[in-house]
Amino acid sequence: MNCSGFDVLAGRSVNFEYTAVIDSVDVAEASVELPLVCPGFFDIQVNGFAGVDFNNPAETVAGIGRALEAMLRTGVTRCLPTVITGAPGDMIACLRNLRRAMQELPRRAMIAGFHVEGPFIGPEDGPRGAHPARWVRPPDIDEFHRWQEATDGHVRLVTLSPHWPGAPRFIEAVTREGVVASIGHTGATGDQIEAAVNAGATLSTHLGNGAHSELRRHPNYIWDQLAEDRLSASFIADGIHLGRSFLRTALRAKTVERSILVTDAAAPAGARPGRYRLGEQDVELTPDDRVVLEGTGKLAGSALKMNRGVANLVRLAGLSLRDAIRMATVNPTRLLGLPAPDAILPGAAADLVVFRNDGWDLDAVVFGGEDVVTSE
Numbered sequence: 001m002n003c004s005g006f007d008v009l010a011g012r013s014v015n016f017e018y019t020a021v022i023d024s025v026d027v028a029e030a031s032v033e034l035p036l037v038c039p040g041f042f043d044i045q046v047n048g049f050a051g052v053d054f055n056n057p058a059e060t061v062a063g064i065g066r067a068l069e070a071m072l073r074t075g076v077t078r079c080l081p082t083v084i085t086g087a088p089g090d091m092i093a094c095l096r097n098l099r100r101a102m103q104e105l106p107r108r109a110m111i112a113g114f115h116v117e118g119p120f121i122g123p124e125d126g127p128r129g130a131h132p133a134r135w136v137r138p139p140d141i142d143e144f145h146r147w148q149e150a151t152d153g154h155v156r157l158v159t160l161s162p163h164w165p166g167a168p169r170f171i172e173a174v175t176r177e178g179v180v181a182s183i184g185h186t187g188a189t190g191d192q193i194e195a196a197v198n199a200g201a202t203l204s205t206h207l208g209n210g211a212h213s214e215l216r217r218h219p220n221y222i223w224d225q226l227a228e229d230r231l232s233a234s235f236i237a238d239g240i241h242l243g244r245s246f247l248r249t250a251l252r253a254k255t256v257e258r259s260i261l262v263t264d265a266a267a268p269a270g271a272r273p274g275r276y277r278l279g280e281q282d283v284e285l286t287p288d289d290r291v292v293l294e295g296t297g298k299l300a301g302s303a304l305k306m307n308r309g310v311a312n313l314v315r316l317a318g319l320s321l322r323d324a325i326r327m328a329t330v331n332p333t334r335l336l337g338l339p340a341p342d343a344i345l346p347g348a349a350a351d352l353v354v355f356r357n358d359g360w361d362l363d364a365v366v367f368g369g370e371d372v373v374t375s376e
Contacts, residue, residue, distance in 0.1 A: 001369065004028055005037035005354060008322050009330070010343035018350035020369040025346055035363050038325045039341035040077025040351035041306040042332040044157060044260065045115055045206065045234060047082045047278065048267035048301075054081045055279035057093035064101040068110050070270045074305040077351035077367050078112045078333075080157055082264075085118030085131035086279050088143065092150050099151045109368065112336070113156030116147055117205065120160035120170070121185035126212035127161065129185055130293050130300035132280060139170035148177075155179060156336055159205040161186035162196035175200035180335060182234075183225060185210040190224040197230050203335060206264055207233040207250060208242050209299070226250060232258040232335060235327075237312040238304040240290055244316045251317055260335060261309050261327040266291050266301030307353070311360035321357065 004015045013028040014037075028034070048054045050070035052063045064081070071079065081101075083094045095114060102111040118131050120139040128136060139160055147155050157180045160167060171181040183196055184205025204225045211222060225231055233254045235242060241264070242250075251259055263269065267276040268285030275294060276283050278301060282294040285303055293300045306328055313324035333340040341348060352366040365372040 001366075001371075003037070003352075003354070005035045006030075007344045008036050008038045008325050009341070011322070014344060016344055018352075018366070018369050021350055022344060022346050022348045025344055035354050036321075036357055037344065037352055037354050039329045039344070039348070040353055040365065040367065041075045041310070041328040042078040042112070043071070043076050043263050043265075043306055043328075044080045044332045044335070045082050045117070045262040046071070046076075046079050046265045047084060047117075048269070049265050050270040051267055051276065053267040053277050053279070054098060055084055055086060055090075055094055056277060057090045057097070059094070059097050061097065061101045061104050064098065065105045065107065068101075068105065068107045071306075072107065072110065072365060072367055072372055073362075074270070075307045075310075075353040075355075075362060075365055076110070077353075077365070078110055080113055080115040081111060082115040082117050084279060085121060085135050087135055088146075090279070091116070091119070092146060095147055095150045095155070099154060102154065107367070112338070113154045114147075114151055115157040115159070116155055117159040118185065120158075120164060120167070121210075122161040122163060122187045124187055124212075127185050127187045127210055129210040130278065130281065130283075130298055131185065138164045139166050141170055141173050144170070144174060157182060157203075159184040161188055162192045162201070163188040167192070168195045168199035171196055171199035171201050178337070183231070186221055187212065188221050190219050190221070193221060193224045193228065197228055202230065202232060203260075204231050204233040206236050206241070206262060207254075208246055209236060209264075226253040229258075232260060232331070234260040234262040236264045236302055236304065237261055237309045237316065238263075238289075238302050239312055239316055241299060241302060247317050251319070256319065256323045256326060257331070259327050260331045261306070261313060261324070262332075263304040263306055263309060264302045265304055269301075269303040270305065307355070307360045307362055
């Protein structure tokens with residue numbers, strides 16, 4: 001296949017040929033008629049999509065496949081399906097479902113591993129977010145090893161709160177095994193956060209969320225994470241989870257190089273308003289695109305699509321398009337220690353997003369060299 005476009009990350013117009021990989025790239029004459037092109041997006045926190053809940057122990061491989069297909073049509077070519085706090089047996093069942101999907105589905109290459117968010121989080125209202133209180137528990141390395149056994153070692157990211165006395169030891173253990181340890185859903189002190197970072201934590205999960213509704217001016221655990229240069233941070237840029245001023249300020253503090261766009265999407269994302277499930281809990285997608293625990297105003301994931309998240313980083317945070325795309329492509333890849341797609345180059349996988357700069361309506365998504373019909 002042949003394609004021409006403006007490579008946003010490299011800042012140049014190119015002609016390129018591809019099969020399952022990029023076969024050749026030549027510099028092209030600049031033209032305003034060319035579409036924009038970039039590597040496919042990488043979402044490291046997604047709990048479900050298109051009505052499918054990755055936290056349902058009874059979910060089928062076919063259901064997971066439907067969710068991946070819908071995500072692909074929004075530009076996501078790699079992801080970490082995410083399992084949240086639940087009963088130990090249910091979490092294992094969900095991870096086994098996802099591992100089977102990783103082995104059997106035609107789109108299995110989209111799954112780069114798994115993110116386990118909890119259950120080792122803060123038990124308080126606020127930091128706990130929408131995670132069920134009865135299943136919050138302290139870090140347990142044996143439980144982590146059961147997750148890895150269920151997934152053949154494919155858990156790549158674990159979110160936990162460093163307020164637990166055993167958190168530093170747990171972080172040291174999982175990072176020795178090549179797993180990213182992330183701070184999230186926490187009310188930890190500055191000393192506890194520092195101890196977690198010294199132990200090897202390298203990320204803050206959806207910074208600014210999973211927090212008390214009111215905090216002391218300073219110090220507090222959001223400032224402590226913003227100020228820690230050894231921590232990258234992920235952000236939910238849906239215009240709902242974070243206000244414009246916080247998002248802009250947080251990105252300036254962390255810098256684009258240490259910032260990652262995530263959706264934190266739940267089952268209602270890409271679906272119609274109505275009732276859905278997040279694990280054992282009922283959630284609702286409201287007409288204004290909020291995902292909340294049913295009967296409350298408490299956010300329970302998002303309905304964000306990655307291409308809209310990129311557009312929101314430009315619109316709300318004032319980033320350049322190149323920087324917004326870096327947060328959805330290069331940065332999550334580097335966090336996990338994978339080769340990062342700094343440009344469209346020969347030998348790279350032919351996983352691409354082609355679009356016009358008109359609000360991020362996608363022209364095409366290419367996955368493994370195959371053109372995908374988009375829903376945007």
